[in-house]
Amino acid sequence: PPRVPGPVNMQGSVRRDSxxxxxxxxxxxxxxxxxxxxxxxPLAxxxxxxxAAPRGQGQLVSTRVRFDDENLICPSPIPxxxxxxxxxxxxxxxxxxxxxxxxxxxxxLEYPPDLAGYPxxxxxxxxxxxxxxxxxxxxxxxxxxxxxxxxTRQP
Numbered sequence: 001p002p003r004v005p006g007p008v009n010m011q012g013s014v015r016r017d018s019x020x021x022x023x024x025x026x027x028x029x030x031x032x033x034x035x036x037x038x039x040x041x042p043l044a045x046x047x048x049x050x051x052a053a054p055r056g057q058g059q060l061v062s063t064r065v066r067f068d069d070e071n072l073i074c075p076s077p078i079p080x081x082x083x084x085x086x087x088x089x090x091x092x093x094x095x096x097x098x099x100x101x102x103x104x105x106x107x108x109l110e111y112p113p114d115l116a117g118y119p120x121x122x123x124x125x126x127x128x129x130x131x132x133x134x135x136x137x138x139x140x141x142x143x144x145x146x147x148x149x150x151x152t153r154q155p
Contacts, residue, residue: 087125
C-alpha cells in the first residue's frame with residue numbers, strides 16, 4: 001500500500017509538526033557501563049610491535065585491560081572527627097596510663113578494620129594523628145618520604 005505522508009498545509013507541502021505518539025528515549029551505552037550478563041566483551045584486534053608501521057606513522061596499537069578483582073574501589077581515609085582518640089594497637093586495646101596500663105578490647109570485637117594500620121599487640125601504640133610509640137613509650141620515627149622524581153643513574 002502507498003504511504004500517506006501526513007497532513008498537507010495550504011501551500012501543498014507536508015506538515016512536519018503533526019502530533020505523534022512520544023517515543024521513549026533510546027538508551028545509549030557508554031564505554032564505562034558494564035556489559036549485560038551473558039554478553040561476551042568485543043574482541044579488540046591484537047597487534048604486535050613487529051606488525052606495526054614504522055614509528056611516527058600515527059597508528060595506534062589496541063590493548064585491553066581486564067580487572068577480575070571485586071575490590072577496585074580505593075579505600076578513603078577515615079575523617080579526623082571519626083577516628084578513635086588516644087593510643088591504640090591493632091587488636092583494639094587502648095593505652096590508659098604512662099605506666100603501661102591499658103583497657104583491653106571486649107571479647108569478639110578484636111581487630112576492627114579501622115585499626116588495620118596500627119601496630120600489633122605487643123609491638124607498640126599509635127594515636128589518631130599517626131604518631132607511633134613502642135612499648136616503652138619511645139617515639140618511633142617515621143620513614144623519610146621518597147622523592148617522586150626519577151633517580152639519576154650514578155656512573
